[in-house]
Amino acid sequence: MNTHFRSRTARGVAVVSALALTLTACGREGGGGGGGGGGSASPGITDDSVTLGVTTPLSGATAGPGTCTVAGVKAYFGAKNAEGGVEFGDGKTRTVDIRALDDTYDPQQAKANYDQLKNDVFAMTAGLGTPTNRAWRDAAIADEVPQVLIMTGDPLFSDTEESPWQLGFVPIYQNEGEAFGELLATSSEEHKVAILSQNDDYGEGYVEGFKSAIEGADNIEIVDELTYEATDTSVDAQITELASSGADIFFNAMSVTPLMIASLQKAQQLNWKPSWFLPSNTSSPGAILEPGGAAAYPGIYSVSFAKAPQSPAFAQDEDVVEYLAALKEHGDYPDPPAFPHCQWSWMIGATLEQAFGEMTEPTRENFMEALRSIEDFQAPLMLEGTAVNTSEEGQPAVSTLNVQKFNGKGYDTVESFG
Template sequence: MRPAFWRAATMSAVAVIASAGIALAANQNDPGVTDKTIKIGNIMPYSGPVSAYGVIGRIEAAYFKKINDEGGINGHKIDFVSYDDAYSPPKTVEQARKLVEDDQVLLIFNSLGTPTNTAIRPYLNEKKVPQLFVATGATKWNDPKKFPWTMGWQPNYQIEAGIYAKYILEHKPNAKIAVLYQNDDYGKDYLKGLTDGLGAKAKSMIVAEKGYDTSEPTVDSQMVTLAASEADVFVDITTPKFAAQSIKKANELNWHPMFFLNNVSASVGSVLKPAGFDASQGIISANYLKDATSPQWKNDADVKEWNTFMDKYAADYNKSDAFTVYGYAVARTMVQVLKQCGNDFTRANVMKQAANLKDFDPGLLLPGIKVNTSATNFAPIRQLQLMQFKGESWQLFGPVMSGEAGGEQG
């Protein structure tokens, strides 16, 4: 009897230890991860002054649904939780805390806006929660030493504005420049890139600057003042609603300078079409993504794949809206990081894999542009190409450019 008793007790102990081991293994991942799901948080301006960007979050949700329909990532389905902050930093802080503390997300992905992401960056870094591929090109996101849990995605604003500065210096060296900019970190980052790019000539070349706040209904009064400066170059640093207004107002005022429009408002569907194609002719911008509506890409394999996705998962959205392309490409980058994680879905490993992207192409990047990151470089995309609006689409010109504010060729 006694040996049998001890054999049973031993077997029970082994079973307990084994089950504890299984439980321990199941708990190796961080919050937001179960054996079947990965919970990802997101914050978007679905309402408010920059609600045109809200489509990005909707396209991301649609793409993650596609991934889930195909079996998920390493056996895990994506649970995508996205909240509205109306582009209000206090609201962004509230939503970030809700995602981290209540929803227990693994990470926060592609939340939009420079002032809004700035407001939550200290909190997320203190909590060691990845703030991945933020939807803003502010230069500050590439700071892995000070903020190791925050990473950008798109080219930074100072490089883009520097490319415009270089073009102006080469093609209109005696230009008189007027600038309209959003009066926050986003607008000032672009403005710094422009002035740095112009160098010593900035003070003499920039003859007029006007800022605006997103709480203002229009920028008509600013445009009247800028047009009165008789500048022959206009740099438009605005978000979509105000970009459409400024294009339309310049045309109404019969003011036709060399017109530069920042990339974040270069959407045909949500900016140029509402402003009027006639008023938009000749505008110059820069891009790193394909204009999926351009005849140039009609036979492109990646664009065909995107069209198939849109038709099945996002049929209600306007394909001429460039933000649909953006949402698709950045979501594919997020999926690549999760694939690289294997079965280690800890927050630390997510950041490690995000900082280990080598010549990755999420589809729809312009030829010659790839996603590259490292432990010391948190700027995944660092190249742009100039383009000009003609007819009803953008036409690329010149080389792919990269580098610092001055926009070195590369």
């Protein structure tokens, strides 16, 4: 099922024009890190190179996907640098350098990392996490530092009025939740749904999208709904209570890898075997589903917009072969990735290159205008039917996705539930 959901609150505005006006106004007000106007170079860029910053979890519970956020973008630009660099719209060819710092998924550390990087990098990109990216969003706006193509589904980052220097990359949480609800609504059978969600904007967004899609569906009933904290070390109590609900569908909006594995294992211990709906960032076959024993369940569903290297269907795919070779040589990532974030950050590199190619001035303002003008870009590794579009108000760079079902090794795209 290929799905393209738009925010119900999206404004019908001319995004690029509005952004240009906003950025021009910001430039006149003289933000802390925006660089001079009139084409004078912003921090982090010279005639020969541009430096990008990343703050992301490289240790702790989310280190697996966090490490991938750096590996993919380093691999992409490492390969480009080896070929001589990236050609910019101003006629200069520049190498692209990546400076990445570990925030351990801690908002306070993420803000400290941003403060350390902001005067030396041209833009911040690729970092994982809603609370960690939110921690320095206001500072990035005040400093006029791009915080773009970041890995959070928080819709705030794709609102050009509220966040003029930001842009998310992955589909917003509401998009994913709504996709699951739309799929479930295709079923002709009656279903009882149990919900467990992270007690923050991440979890709330998924649940909001899911509920909006099943509204009015007489065959679907939510029988129990609980939350957990991202800092929790166990959700056994929640799984035990939800198992007693008799639900045959489990909507688990969880972002923490160890907790997702433990949830899969605990439900089996309780002999509760519903069909699961899992977020894209915690649905890895190798890192999560196999250790969690997902094959015991009648169906595990997730969403994707990226080709999975571990899937036999893409084993010889030209994009995948090139990507895996670069990931090993330039991304310091020798094994096939267990998390999709490596593929996503590779796509981020390609999207950044598109924006660089449209820049006529070495400024952050001009970069934002160029980035916001990309339409229907089929980035390498994107699944058929998905594309990068950065000019849609209220939407991240990617808002198209496919609903998929776990087949024991990877995922197959599905059109209906069952």
